[in-house]
Amino acid sequence: MTGTKEFLWPVRVYYEDTDAGGVVYYANYLRFMERARTEWLRQLGFEQDELLQREGILFAVRRVAVEFRRPARFNDRLSVRSRIRQRRRASLVFQQEIVRDVDRQLLCDGDVQVACIDAAGFRPRPIPDALLEALPDGF
Amino acid sequence: MTGTKEFLWPVRVYYEDTDAGGVVYYANYLRFMERARTEWLRQLGFEQDELLQREGILFAVRRVAVEFRRPARFNDRLSVRSRIRQRRRASLVFQQEIVRDVDRQLLCDGDVQVACIDAAGFRPRPIPDALLEALPDGF
Amino acid sequence: MTGTKEFLWPVRVYYEDTDAGGVVYYANYLRFMERARTEWLRQLGFEQDELLQREGILFAVRRVAVEFRRPARFNDRLSVRSRIRQRRRASLVFQQEIVRDVDRQLLCDGDVQVACIDAAGFRPRPIPDALLEALPDGF
Amino acid sequence: MTGTKEFLWPVRVYYEDTDAGGVVYYANYLRFMERARTEWLRQLGFEQDELLQREGILFAVRRVAVEFRRPARFNDRLSVRSRIRQRRRASLVFQQEIVRDVDRQLLCDGDVQVACIDAAGFRPRPIPDALLEALPDGF
Numbered sequence: 001m002t003g004t005k006e007f008l009w010p011v012r013v014y015y016e017d018t019d020a021g022g023v024v025y026y027a028n029y030l031r032f033m034e035r036a037r038t039e040w041l042r043q044l045g046f047e048q049d050e051l052l053q054r055e056g057i058l059f060a061v062r063r064v065a066v067e068f069r070r071p072a073r074f075n076d077r078l079s080v081r082s083r084i085r086q087r088r089r090a091s092l093v094f095q096q097e098i099v100r101d102v103d104r105q106l107l108c109d110g111d112v113q114v115a116c117i118d119a120a121g122f123r124p125r126p127i128p129d130a131l132l133e134a135l136p137d138g139f
Numbered sequence: 140m141t142g143t144k145e146f147l148w149p150v151r152v153y154y155e156d157t158d159a160g161g162v163v164y165y166a167n168y169l170r171f172m173e174r175a176r177t178e179w180l181r182q183l184g185f186e187q188d189e190l191l192q193r194e195g196i197l198f199a200v201r202r203v204a205v206e207f208r209r210p211a212r213f214n215d216r217l218s219v220r221s222r223i224r225q226r227r228r229a230s231l232v233f234q235q236e237i238v239r240d241v242d243r244q245l246l247c248d249g250d251v252q253v254a255c256i257d258a259a260g261f262r263p264r265p266i267p268d269a270l271l272e273a274l275p276d277g278f
Numbered sequence: 279m280t281g282t283k284e285f286l287w288p289v290r291v292y293y294e295d296t297d298a299g300g301v302v303y304y305a306n307y308l309r310f311m312e313r314a315r316t317e318w319l320r321q322l323g324f325e326q327d328e329l330l331q332r333e334g335i336l337f338a339v340r341r342v343a344v345e346f347r348r349p350a351r352f353n354d355r356l357s358v359r360s361r362i363r364q365r366r367r368a369s370l371v372f373q374q375e376i377v378r379d380v381d382r383q384l385l386c387d388g389d390v391q392v393a394c395i396d397a398a399g400f401r402p403r404p405i406p407d408a409l410l411e412a413l414p415d416g417f
Numbered sequence: 418m419t420g421t422k423e424f425l426w427p428v429r430v431y432y433e434d435t436d437a438g439g440v441v442y443y444a445n446y447l448r449f450m451e452r453a454r455t456e457w458l459r460q461l462g463f464e465q466d467e468l469l470q471r472e473g474i475l476f477a478v479r480r481v482a483v484e485f486r487r488p489a490r491f492n493d494r495l496s497v498r499s500r501i502r503q504r505r506r507a508s509l510v511f512q513q514e515i516v517r518d519v520d521r522q523l524l525c526d527g528d529v530q531v532a533c534i535d536a537a538g539f540r541p542r543p544i545p546d547a548l549l550e551a552l553p554d555g556f
Contacts, residue, residue, distance in 0.1 A: 014455055016305070016448045018298035020352045021258070025294060026200040027169040031433045034166075038431055049492040061165040065204040071261060074298045075466040119160070122210060153316055155309045155442060159435035159491045166433070170294045177292060188353040213437045214327040299536070304478040305451075308444040339443040343482040349539060397438070400488060 005136045009036035011078045023071030029108050033096045036080035044134040057125050059114045066110030077101040090124040091115040144275045145222050148175035152215045162210030168247050172235045175219035183273040196264050198253045205249030216240040229263040230254040283414045287314035289356045301349030307386050311374045314358035322412040335403050337392045344388030355379040362413055368402040369393040422553045423500050426453035430493045440488030446525050450513045453497035461551040474542050476531045483527030494518040507541040508532040
C-alpha cells in the first residue's frame, strides 16, 4: 500500500461548465469527480490508455449516488477530495467531495462505484493486483 | 390530477453523447433524464422559462442515485420512462429508466430529486399548486 | 440524385445547452448542426454505425467557419437548415443555418467541411458512391 | 502594453472530451481554446466574473474559423497557444493553436473573434481601456 488515504485535485469552473441558472450544471460535477479519479490513478503510476492497450481493460462507472448541496459559479476554484470507500475484486467505490476553495463550503458529495471491465465485451474483469496494492485501504 | 402516471420520451444517441469507450458517457444519461422531465412539464402545460419569469422559480437537481447497467452506443434509439416517486411541498422525486428501443434492454435507472428554488437566492420555494395538481400521484 | 436540396431538423434548447450568460454555449451550436447532418444521412437511408461496420469509414469534421449572430435561450425551439455547398471525392461541405422558430431570426450560420476517413488510420477515403448519388447537387 | 505576445495553457484530455471515434469530439477543442483565453485574461489581472459584476460586460464568441488537422486521444497532454491577431474597440480576434505535447504535432488551429457585450442587452460595448492596454499588440 503506497498511496495516501486521500487525493486532492483542483478544478476551475469555466463557462462551458455552467448553465442558464448561473451555476455549474449538476451533471458536470460528475465530470470533475472523474478527472480527480483519473489523476489519482496517474499519480499512483497507472495511465488508463496503457491499461487499455496492455491489459484490455477499462473502468466504467456502475453507480453514482450524489447530493448537490450548494451551487458553484463561473470562475470558482474548486477542490475534489477523493477517498476509497471500498475495494473489491472487480470494482472500487470512491467517496468524493467537491469543496469551493474560497470559503471551504461543501458543494456536493457522494459515492461513485467504478467497475473494471474488458474493453471488448464490457464484462467484469479483476482489477490488476499492482493497482489494487497501490490504492489505499479505505477509511 | 390530470397527468398520466408515466411519461415516455425518445432520445437518439449522437456522437456528442459518446466517449472513447465507444458508448454513451455515463454523465450524459443524466442529461437524457432531464430532457424527459422538461418535456413532461411542457406536456402538462408548464414551460420552465415562464415559471422563471412569472414566479421567479426554477428546478434544481438536489440528489441523484443512478445505476448504469448496460451501455448505449452511437445511433441507438432510447426511451426515457419517468414516474413520480414522491411529491413534497418543495421537491419532487422522479424515478426514471432508460431503455434501448431495439431490444427493450434496461440500460440505466435511478431516482432524481428535484427541488423548487427561488432563482435569486437558491432557497427552497413551494412548488406552485397548479403544477402539483397536474402531476400524477405517484406509484 | 434523390435527396431534396435542403434538410430541416428541429432542436429544443435544454439547460444542458446553455451557459451562465443565460444563452446557448456557442460550441453547442456545432452539436446541433451535427445532429442535423446525422439525421439527413439517416433520412437518405445511411446509418453511420452501419457505414462504420460494413465499410470501415466514418465522417470527421475537418473545418468549421461559423458566425454567431444572436443568442438562443433556454426552451427556445430552433430549426437547423442544411444544404450541400460542395461535394468532393472524399469530403463534403455543408452550409448550415440555425433559426429560432418563434421569430424566424437567424441565430448562427456557417460552413462545415466533413471528411470521409477510414476508422482505423484516420486517412481520407472516397465517399461511397451510393451516398454521393443520394445527396443533392448543391446550391 | 504589459502582456507577452503569446500565452500557453496546458489541457489534459479526459474521457468526457472524447467520442466513440476514439478521439476528442471536435467541438470540444473550442472549449479548450476558451479555457486558454480565460486563463490569459486572468494572468493579465482580469477576472471575468468581476468584469461582469463591476462593468456589466461579458465576452461572447462571434465567429470561429477552425481547422481540425489531427485527432487528440484520451489521456493526451495538449498545449493551447494563443495570440492576438486583431484588437478593435469592441472585439478581439485570437489566433489559437492546439499542439500535442509528446510529439509537438499541430492538431488544430484557427481564429476566434470575441466581442465585448453588455450582459443585459447583448449589444456591443467598448473593451475596457485597462484590458486593451494589458493585451499585447498582435503579431
